[in-house]
Amino acid sequence: MEVRDGLRYSDDHEWLRLEGDVGVIGITAYAADQLGDIVFVEMPAVGATLTLHQAFGVVESVKAVSDLYAPVGGAVVAVNEALAGRPELVNSDPYGDGWMVKLRVSDTAEVDALKDADAYRELIRAG
Amino acid sequence: MRRTSLYDWHVAAGARLIEFGGWEMPVQYAGILDEHRAVRERAGLFDLSHMGELWVDGPEAGAALAYALVTDPPRLGVGRAHYAMITGEDGGIIDDLIVYRTGDTRFLVVPNAGNREAVTAALGERVKGFDATLDDASLATALVAVQGPRAADILAPLTDIDLGSLRYYAIARGLAAGIPALVARTGYTGEDGFELFVAWDAAPAVWDALMAAGAAAGLVPVGLGARDTLRLEAGMPLYGNDLDRATNPFEAGLGRVVKLDKPADFVGRAALERIAAEGPRRRLAGLVVRGRGIARHGYPVYYPGDDEPCGVITSGTVSPTLGVPIALAFLPPDEVEPGTILECGIRDARVAAEVVPLPFYQRPT
Numbered sequence: 001m002e003v004r005d006g007l008r009y010s011d012d013h014e015w016l017r018l019e020g021d022v023g024v025i026g027i028t029a030y031a032a033d034q035l036g037d038i039v040f041v042e043m044p045a046v047g048a049t050l051t052l053h054q055a056f057g058v059v060e061s062v063k064a065v066s067d068l069y070a071p072v073g074g075a076v077v078a079v080n081e082a083l084a085g086r087p088e089l090v091n092s093d094p095y096g097d098g099w100m101v102k103l104r105v106s107d108t109a110e111v112d113a114l115k116d117a118d119a120y121r122e123l124i125r126a127g
Numbered sequence: 128m129r130r131t132s133l134y135d136w137h138v139a140a141g142a143r144l145i146e147f148g149g150w151e152m153p154v155q156y157a158g159i160l161d162e163h164r165a166v167r168e169r170a171g172l173f174d175l176s177h178m179g180e181l182w183v184d185g186p187e188a189g190a191a192l193a194y195a196l197v198t199d200p201p202r203l204g205v206g207r208a209h210y211a212m213i214t215g216e217d218g219g220i221i222d223d224l225i226v227y228r229t230g231d232t233r234f235l236v237v238p239n240a241g242n243r244e245a246v247t248a249a250l251g252e253r254v255k256g257f258d259a260t261l262d263d264a265s266l267a268t269a270l271v272a273v274q275g276p277r278a279a280d281i282l283a284p285l286t287d288i289d290l291g292s293l294r295y296y297a298i299a300r301g302l303a304a305g306i307p308a309l310v311a312r313t314g315y316t317g318e319d320g321f322e323l324f325v326a327w328d329a330a331p332a333v334w335d336a337l338m339a340a341g342a343a344a345g346l347v348p349v350g351l352g353a354r355d356t357l358r359l360e361a362g363m364p365l366y367g368n369d370l371d372r373a374t375n376p377f378e379a380g381l382g383r384v385v386k387l388d389k390p391a392d393f394v395g396r397a398a399l400e401r402i403a404a405e406g407p408r409r410r411l412a413g414l415v416v417r418g419r420g421i422a423r424h425g426y427p428v429y430y431p432g433d434d435e436p437c438g439v440i441t442s443g444t445v446s447p448t449l450g451v452p453i454a455l456a457f458l459p460p461d462e463v464e465p466g467t468i469l470e471c472g473i474r475d476a477r478v479a480a481e482v483v484p485l486p487f488y489q490r491p492t
Contacts, residue, residue, distance in 0.1 A: 036143075036352070037160040039445040040419055058474065060421055062159045062444055063352055065474075084419075 001030040001124065004095045008111055009120035010071035015095060018111060023072055026099040027059060027090060030124045035061040038090045043068075043079040043101060050074060050103065052110055057100065059090065072110040074103030131176035132269055132330045140348060148240030150177035153350040162353035163447040166316055167490075170275030171349035172337055175322070176330060179243035180268040181236040181250060185259035188232050190391065195253035196226065197376060197399065199389040203228040208296045208313060212384055213238075213249055218375040218398035222246050223366055225313055227298045235298075235309070235324075237270075239366045253394060269330035273337055273346070274320030274357075276490075281341040282321055286310060290321075304336030315354065317361025318490055356444050359453065362413060362486030368424055369411060369441040369455050375399065377407040378457065380485070411441065412463040413485040416452035416471060418478035421445055427472040428456050428480070437462065440471065446487055453487045454480070 007015040013031035017024045032038065040060040050056050050070040057068040079101050083089060090098040105111060115123065128151045137144065142153035153174065155162065165171050183192055189201035198211040208227040212220050222242035227235040238246040247263050254261050273282055279290050288301035288310050298311040306329045314320040325333050338346060355365065364370050364379055376385050376399070385399050416422050422443040427436035443454035454471070462469065467482040 036155060037158050040421065042419070058420075062356060062447075063154070065421070065423070 001033055003028065003117050003121045005117045007095070007117060008114035009117070010069070010114055011123065012069045012071070014068065014071045016071050016111065016114060018105070021105055022077060023074065023103045023105045023111065024099050025071060025101050025103060026094055027068070028120070029094045032091050032094045032098070035059065035064055035066060037062050038087045041083040041087050041090060041100065044076050046076050046079060048076045050076065068100065070103070071114055072103065072105050073107060074105045076101055077104050078102040131174055132327050133174045133176065133334055136331060136334060137174065142350060145351070147351055148177055150240055152177055153348070155350040155352045156348045159352035159356060160447050162347060162349040163356050165345065165347045166275045166318055166349060166353065166357055167448055168276070169345035170273055170277040170281055170341055171347055171353070172334065172341065173272040173274065173349050173354060174330070174334070175270040175272050177240035178270050179238040179240065179246065179263070179265040180324065181238065181247060182262040182264055183234045183236060183250070183254060183259055184232060184262065185257070186232055187257040188234050188259040191254040191257035191259040192226065192234055193389060193391040194257070194393050195250055196224070197385040197393065197395060198226065199386040200226050200228065200234055205230060206297055206299060208298055208311060210384060212376055212381065213246060214375070214395040214399070215372065216395055216398060218395045218402055219372045220370045220374050220376060220379070221249055221372065223364065223370060227311060229298060229300070229309065242366060267327050269325050269327050270322060271325070271330055271333055271337070272314055272320060272322045273341070274314045274316040275318045277341070277344040277346070278318070278320040281337065281344055281346055285336055285340055304333050306333055308333070315363060316357040317486065317488055356447055359442050359444055359455070360446050360448055360486065360488035364411065364455065365442060375402055375407065377402050378409050378411060380411045407460060409438070409457045410460045410463045411455055412458050413483045413487055414454045414456050414469070414471070414480040415483050416454065416478055416480045420473040420476065420478055421452050422454040422471040422473055422480065428458060429470045429472065429477065431468060431470050448488050
């Protein structure tokens with residue numbers, strides 16, 4: 001399963017890419033593979049404010065439902081509208097077109113606390 | 128956990144394995160949606176060796192089963208099969224079964240994997256007093272199914288059985304890939320297809336022969352994940368989800384299976400006669416969710432706007448064929464008319480759901 005260098009990772013299998021003060025967030029290839037074919041993604045409203053570890057959405061596959069937890073706190077500035085019609089993008093391109101939300105990060109220290117790619121590889125290797 | 132004789136094949140094929148009914152079974156290979164579509168459009172191969180195989184044998188085998196089950200097996204012709212249930216005295220379902228008559232005095236009963244011991248125990252009690260024996264051959268018998276519109280084309284060159292004359296719910300003895308087999312035209316997918324009972328250690332040879340014969344037709348291995356979405360589209364209940372010991376056949380919409388007109392007394396008759404006369408207190412019905420999200424087992428169903436649930440979801444998925452969320456639910460008997468609009472509680476949201484006729488999917492004829 002691909003773990004992309006340069007991204008930050010949460011213990012809940014989300015990735016974050018910092019673009020200025022905006023964090024782009026999705027779930028990892030490992031998480032998408034574990035869930036199987038994803039058929040629904042429920043996301044927050046633009047403008048909602050999330051705190052660290054807050055459940056902000058749901059990703060649902062044929063077999064399982066999984067909550068999405070904010071890897072950092074911040075205000076939602078965009079959600080990936082394409083996933084409403086094409087949730088399978090989370091499986092086919094988890095680090096690209098399968099992104100989920102963009103947050104204006106409120107505390108960059110929370111970004112620094114996330115894992116780097118090597119630490120996340122270690123996490124999934126440990127199972 | 129038990130493993131089938133195809134376990135090594137599944138692992139080598141990269142299957143994801145789960146525990147199911149005490150067995151370590153493949154839940155998916157390439158992915159549930161791809162496998163589901165393959166069965167609807169071409170064909171899929173299933174390892175069902177976890178299912179039970181119980182033989183009832185003897186001059187009174189038919190009479191014993193007529194006493195033990197809600198159906199009337201003596202009415203089956205040799206080489207024919209029917210869907211059946213075994214209930215308690217209270218009419219609650221112990222398991223749903225397929226009963227095959229393979230000879231004048233010989234019947235094969237196939238229970239669900241997780242119920243094999245309960246069914247064996249109940250049948251064992253009930254055949255006492257009849258000139259019949261019960262033999263649990265489950266761990267000596269493998270079961271492989273090939274299902275889908277191309278199933279007959281794939282199996283035909285491998286068997287001496289004339290598949291053209293093997294009708295739906297019929298069974299014949301012959302060779303499959305040179306191996307002695309019982310081949311039945313039964314399944315749990317809503318498609319045409321075959322189930323092959325072979326000796327435990329013979330399953331890999333039969334499996335490999337079918338995979339090779341089916342390669343050109345697009346045959347793929349299919350796990351329990353797609354087996355569940357296929358059976359649900361076909362409106363077939365799953366024991367443990369839609370059926371259980373607290374459910375009777377009439378509630379499940381399976382009253383036609385109960386042969387109250389058979390001459391024999393049978394376990395559960397008094398209770399089932401009463402339920403048939405009074406009418407069930409709830410009914411299993413099909414729902415299409417008119418919104419986003421899957422209505423899953425245990426989620427509540429409401430009259431629009433009500434605070435208290437009027438029903439409960441027993442199975443739900445997104446229908447890969449129809450592209451909408453579908454579910455089975457227990458509803459008040461007055462609310463099962465197609466077109467009725469209800470609400471399903473999906474996590475924090477109320478989502479509209481419409482009662483629809485079953486099955487959700489019927490194969491083109």
